[in-house]
Amino acid sequence: AGRTKTRRDDDDYHEEAAVGKSIYMVSDGTGWTAEHSVNAALGQFEYCLVDRGCPVNTHLFSGIDDVERLMEIVKQAAKEGALVIYTLADSSMAESVRKACEIWGIPSTDILGPITEAISSHIGVSPSGIPRGAAGRNVPLSEEYFQRIEAVEFTIKQDDGNLPQNLRKADIVLVGVSRTGKTPLSIYLAQKGYKVANVPMVNGVDLPRSLFEVDPEKVFGLTINQHVLQAIRRARAKTLGFSDETRSNYAEMDHVREELEYAGRVFAQNPAWPVIEVTERAIEETAAIVLRLYHDRKNRCLMPRISKRY
Amino acid sequence: AGRTKTRRDDDDYHEEAAVGKSIYMVSDGTGWTAEHSVNAALGQFEYCLVDRGCPVNTHLFSGIDDVERLMEIVKQAAKEGALVIYTLADSSMAESVRKACEIWGIPSTDILGPITEAISSHIGVSPSGIPRGAAGRNVPLSEEYFQRIEAVEFTIKQDDGNLPQNLRKADIVLVGVSRTGKTPLSIYLAQKGYKVANVPMVNGVDLPRSLFEVDPEKVFGLTINQHVLQAIRRARAKTLGFSDETRSNYAEMDHVREELEYAGRVFAQNPAWPVIEVTERAIEETAAIVLRLYHDRKNRCLMPRISKRY
Numbered sequence: 363a364g365r366t367k368t369r370r371d372d373d374d375y376h377e378e379a380a381v382g383k384s385i386y387m388v389s390d391g392t393g394w395t396a397e398h399s400v401n402a403a404l405g406q407f408e409y410c411l412v413d414r415g416c417p418v419n420t421h422l423f424s425g426i427d428d429v430e431r432l433m434e435i436v437k438q439a440a441k442e443g444a445l446v447i448y449t450l451a452d453s454s455m456a457e458s459v460r461k462a463c464e465i466w467g468i469p470s471t472d473i474l475g476p477i478t479e480a481i482s483s484h485i486g487v488s489p490s491g492i493p494r495g496a497a498g499r500n501v502p503l504s505e506e507y508f509q510r511i512e513a514v515e516f517t518i519k520q521d522d523g524n525l526p527q528n529l530r531k532a533d534i535v536l537v538g539v540s541r542t543g544k545t546p547l548s549i550y551l552a553q554k555g556y557k558v559a560n561v562p563m564v565n566g567v568d569l570p571r572s573l574f575e576v577d578p579e580k581v582f583g584l585t586i587n588q589h590v591l592q593a594i595r596r597a598r599a600k601t602l603g604f605s606d607e608t609r610s611n612y613a614e615m616d617h618v619r620e621e622l623e624y625a626g627r628v629f630a631q632n633p634a635w636p637v638i639e640v641t642e643r644a645i646e647e648t649a650a651i652v653l654r655l656y657h658d659r660k661n662r663c664l665m666p667r668i669s670k671r672y
Numbered sequence: 673a674g675r676t677k678t679r680r681d682d683d684d685y686h687e688e689a690a691v692g693k694s695i696y697m698v699s700d701g702t703g704w705t706a707e708h709s710v711n712a713a714l715g716q717f718e719y720c721l722v723d724r725g726c727p728v729n730t731h732l733f734s735g736i737d738d739v740e741r742l743m744e745i746v747k748q749a750a751k752e753g754a755l756v757i758y759t760l761a762d763s764s765m766a767e768s769v770r771k772a773c774e775i776w777g778i779p780s781t782d783i784l785g786p787i788t789e790a791i792s793s794h795i796g797v798s799p800s801g802i803p804r805g806a807a808g809r810n811v812p813l814s815e816e817y818f819q820r821i822e823a824v825e826f827t828i829k830q831d832d833g834n835l836p837q838n839l840r841k842a843d844i845v846l847v848g849v850s851r852t853g854k855t856p857l858s859i860y861l862a863q864k865g866y867k868v869a870n871v872p873m874v875n876g877v878d879l880p881r882s883l884f885e886v887d888p889e890k891v892f893g894l895t896i897n898q899h900v901l902q903a904i905r906r907a908r909a910k911t912l913g914f915s916d917e918t919r920s921n922y923a924e925m926d927h928v929r930e931e932l933e934y935a936g937r938v939f940a941q942n943p944a945w946p947v948i949e950v951t952e953r954a955i956e957e958t959a960a961i962v963l964r965l966y967h968d969r970k971n972r973c974l975m976p977r978i979s980k981r982y
């Protein structure tokens with residue numbers, strides 16, 4: 363029996379090396395905070411994740427609000443030799459997982475604790491220790507909450523320049539040729555509570571008059587490298603099942619260049635619109651730039667920042 | 673002069689107490705990781721944020737990738753007596769802000785460092801130290817990236833049951849009466865890469881046949897407390913500027929109850945669909961529950977989790 367066990371352990375070991383290292387993320391809430399932070403940190407290892415030199419598997423355990431399940435997860439983590447990253451509002455739960463990991467000899471990191479403690483001593487108030495979604499916690503349906511939902515609904519309706527007469531109701535208006543990422547960027551910003559409208563630029567099609575009637579301070583142009591745009595459009599045309607002719611027109615380099623030149627002329631005629639280069643930027647990076655500019659324009663006298671009140 | 677200064681300091685002090693404590697969030701990237709983590713931590717102080725016993729102001733500084741601007745921000749933070757929370761990939765930048773805060777006598781917390789270090793020693797690889805978006809960093813437009821964009825576009829097109837023939841292409845199908853949050857939930861899930869379709873339930877209107885033809889394992893029912901639903905619908909009817917008659921029908925308690933009862937009957941007839949109570953849950957909390965169930969069904973033999981490979 364002893365031998366069998368050793369062999370099994372050996373197998374596990376080799377298998378693990380091949381399939382990669384594990385990270386367990388444990389939360390008493392949704393787990394999105396842990397996921398977001400781990401994602402950012404993994405960006406620091408992208409160079410070896412991509413070429414598969416150090417594959418990593420993450421496992422998200424959300425809604426873990428009792429010690430029994432918590433201990434089961436730690437046990438499983440110990441079996442897999444995983445790193446445990448956790449956000450637990452109840453300090454005794456956090457302490458339990460820390461100790462259990464120590465006992466099992468696996469590493470662990472508390473994400474919520476340090477920030478909560480820092481804020482607690484900064485504002486001189488104790489944390490509640492109550493996880494989000496705990497029974498009886500009365501979530502106030504705040505104004506901000508409804509504002510976000512309204513922004514998402516507005517933005518969906520407005521997508522792709524459907525209702526040009528509504529541009530004036532938008533907080534932010536995005537303008538760019540097809541496949542500069544207007545739609546996903548609009549949705550990202552909408553989730554943050556901004557009403558976004560986007561207007562496609564098509565060579566030969568007039569832009570809506572209302573675009574030139576709205577406050578130019580809320581209009582943002584998007585531009586992209588022509589080779590990258592062509593590659594994206596080729597992929598897109600395939601997905602949409604365009605006919606060969608439409609496809610070649612849509613993705614052809616001459617056409618792509620002309621359309622970007624047309625966009626460039628419109629941007630030059632509207633110097634108040636900032637033009638953002640989206641090539642090599644993820645949606646959330648472009649969103650950060652748009653919102654930085656948006657807020658800087660509103661608070662000209664301050665050091666650039668985005669402020670909120672809680 | 674000495675007196676004037678003292679008075680000014682006094683004023684500053686009283687003003688600060690009235691307007692609340694400041695938290696500075698500094699990132700060399702978008703700042704969304706810091707914002708997300710601080711938001712979660714602030715949830716622990718909601719009880720006093722809400723009644724304004726301890727108002728807090730957050731200030732987000734993103735794209736800070738040189739020491740000069742970093743030091744300016746710390747100086748400003750010191751002036752305001754702010755807590756500084758930072759995510760800086762370059763360890764010498766992180767060290768600079770830590771030291772500067774120490775010298776100025778203000779508290780600071782590193783969010784990225786501890787997680788990055790834990791992962792680094794876990795996988796035995798050094799972090800790059802290069803911030804996202806750094807010049808020359810070639811962001812690969814990954815498959816996952818395009819998948820997310822496609823999911824968002826699919827979900828927008830599909831919104832509100834517009835294309836019932838497309839339900840089978842969806843990863844997840846949401847069913848519920850009006851104002852159960854189908855649209856914002858769909859969008860939230862789409863941003864995570866899932867193609868979502870949603871089907872409204874209206875008493876007296878047939879549900880699309882295709883709903884009963886798709887894999888019931890991907891269908892999720894949404895339900896809500898009738899009083900909360902009525903309150904939401906009242907607010908909604910006002911926003912939409914419904915006529916008094918339509919409004920009263922839409923939001924009237926009898927009607928609301930009937931519609932929820934109808935939904936309940938449909939759910940009872942389709943026991944394979946999990947039914948999720950959305951009352952008192954934020955969109956991201958319902959999303960966490962949907963995805964937990966979705967992945968659990970796919971991995972029946974495993975401990976419940978959501979796994980990803982990097």
Ligand SMILES: Nc1ncnc2c1ncn2[C@@H]1O[C@H](COP(=O)(O)O)[C@@H](O)[C@H]1O
Nearest residue numbers: 389391392393395449451493494712715
């Ligand atoms: N509104 C909130 N109230 C109380 N705790 C929260 C709130 N939002 C997030 N948290 C806590 O912050 C951590 C991260 O949340 P999550 O991102 O949902 O996993 C968990 O421990 C949650 O319990």
Ligand SMILES: Nc1ncnc2c1ncn2[C@@H]1O[C@H](COP(=O)(O)O)[C@@H](O)[C@H]1O
Nearest residue numbers: 402405699701702703705759761803804
């Ligand atoms: N893909 C990535 N590559 C390298 N670093 C990243 C990546 N994503 C996030 N980071 C770093 O993680 C921290 C948080 O990012 P952000 O949420 O954009 O503020 C910053 O220090 C970023 O530089």
Ligand SMILES: [Mg+2]
Nearest residue numbers: 389393395396
């Ligand atoms: Mg979490």
Ligand SMILES: [Mg+2]
Nearest residue numbers: 699703705706
């Ligand atoms: Mg950040």
